[in-house]
Amino acid sequence: MTQSVWDIAVQQNKSKPAQGNVETTIIFAGNRQSGKSTIINRFLEKDETPKPTLALDYTFGRKGAGNYMTRAVSHIWELGGGSKLSDLIDVLITPNNILNLHLILVVDLSKPTELWDTMDNLLRSASSRVEKIFSRLRQKNVTHIQNTLNENLRKRISSTHPDVELLNPFPLPLTFLGTKYDIFREFSSEQQNLISKTIRFLSHYYGASLYFTSIREDELLKKTRILLNHIAFGGKITFNEQMKTGKPLAIPVSMDSFSNIGVPPSSDMEIKCLTVKSPLEMWKTVFCNKFPQKLETTSLRHTKQETTGVFNPSKDPQYAESLIDTARKAKDNELEEKRRQAERKMYNLLQQVTSEGLLIA
Incomplete structure (x- = not known):
């Protein structure tokens, strides 16, 4: 029986080794x-x-x-x-x-x-x-x-x-x-x-x-x-x-x-x-x-005073400036929120790219 091109393609596809x-x-x-x-x-x-x-x-x-x-x-x-x-x-x-x-x-x-x-x-x-x-x-x-x-x-x-x-x-x-x-x-x-x-x-x-x-x-x-x-x-x-x-x-x-x-x-x-x-x-x-190293801001787990014991003058009450401190706090909150959003986005991406081969650019 004569096989069509489609029949041959299907047969070849079935005979090839399984590959992911x-x-x-x-x-x-x-x-x-x-x-x-x-x-x-x-x-x-x-x-x-x-x-x-x-x-x-x-x-x-x-x-x-x-x-x-x-x-x-x-x-x-x-x-x-x-x-x-x-x-x-x-x-x-x-x-x-x-x-x-x-x-x-x-x-x-x-x-x-x-x-x-x-x-x-x-x-x-x-x-x-x-x-x-x-x-x-x-x-x-x-x-x-x-x-x-x-x-x-x-x-x-x-x-x-x-x-x-x-x-x-x-x-x-x-x-x-x-x-x-x-x-x-x-x-x-x-x-x-x-x-x-x-x-x-x-x-x-x-x-x-x-x-x-x-x-x-x-x-x-x-x-x-x-x-x-x-x-x-x-x-x-x-x-x-x-x-x-x-x-x-x-x-x-x-x-x-x-x-x-x-x-x-x-x-x-x-x-x-x-x-x-x-x-x-x-x-x-x-x-x-x-080449003396310029101390780049270290990782988040190492920046907290309670974990390192390093004195942070920005937290010292004697240097308090209400307007500056308020603005600083607002910026810190904004940065923290951006960090959370980035982490949520990253977790979502990880889920999507590993589930059912879905790829997200």
């Missing part, structure tokens, strides 16, 4: 105004001018995969506010997405005085969240998720790597993305050397990849899009690694080593650098002495 959508989740976090929104828009080929991200922003990318048009979907979250809102990472990293999640830590190369503290606060928040998930899963005797992540980690960092015993790898795939390279390249060679080597050390220490980029340089932006396509959809990296100081770094995970990075570049190694307890503390001491 391949989904990944990417979280962009980093300095305020470091170019996160612009990079995401360029990756997704959106021409719209990005607006400042107040708390969280969500978008997604889709790509056909395979002969049967399986749709690969990447959920992309941007955390705004620098490290101030790092607590919101708690609602982005979940047991449902942790196996396919990639954290991109965006580092503004033009602001070294914010680099260390921003990185440290965000990584601490993310690590704390991951450990909470592991702890709850262990209480429920669910072990396969952590076992899978550990196995993936061993694939990223080989047991034969010379530094394997010295690393403190982040449990999830992690990429350091240094932005505004066009400004950074105008720094003195001494400053470039210290910043580049410090970020190399941090990236290697935490088991991350490292790439420098600039939205103002087409070649670097092209490489960034290739990188993000690799993270989101498994595309191939088609450019070479670059470890030379004075060049835009491109170092895949586990390709660096402490012997190649060397010691912190310092003309006068201070005594306290020699007495610190770990290489991480040594690098921090040298870097922060050269």
Whole structure:
């Protein structure tokens, strides 16, 4: 019996292996105004001018995969506010997405005085969240998720790597993305050397990849899009690694080593650098002495006086100014309401994008 084209298509559809959508989740976090929104828009080929991200922003990318048009979907979250809102990472990293999640830590190369503290606060928040998930899963005797992540980690960092015993790898795939390279390249060679080597050390220490980029340089932006396509959809990296100081770094995970990075570049190694307890503390001491960190407003859980014991002069009655205090209170209430609205919106988005494959832009 002669079959129609439709009959053949139906038969092929029944005979193909069952496939669902391949989904990944990417979280962009980093300095305020470091170019996160612009990079995401360029990756997704959106021409719209990005607006400042107040708390969280969500978008997604889709790509056909395979002969049967399986749709690969990447959920992309941007955390705004620098490290101030790092607590919101708690609602982005979940047991449902942790196996396919990639954290991109965006580092503004033009602001070294914010680099260390921003990185440290965000990584601490993310690590704390991951450990909470592991702890709850262990209480429920669910072990396969952590076992899978550990196995993936061993694939990223080989047991034969010379530094394997010295690393403190982040449990999830992690990429350091240094932005505004066009400004950074105008720094003195001494400053470039210290910043580049410090970020190399941090990236290697935490088991991350490292790439420098600039939205103002087409070649670097092209490489960034290739990188993000690799993270989101498994595309191939088609450019070479670059470890030379004075060049835009491109170092895949586990390709660096402490012997190649060397010691912190310092003309006068201070005594306290020699007495610190770990290489991480040594690098921090040298870097922060050269670039004293400007205290960005820390995360919400660390700003309350009752939890930190830090004196807040704005709460001292002797400095009271009724008009100013009233206006300040109104602004604080307005900010708190916006934060609640952002959280409600984010929760709604999370529900919608995970229920029945519904995607909300």
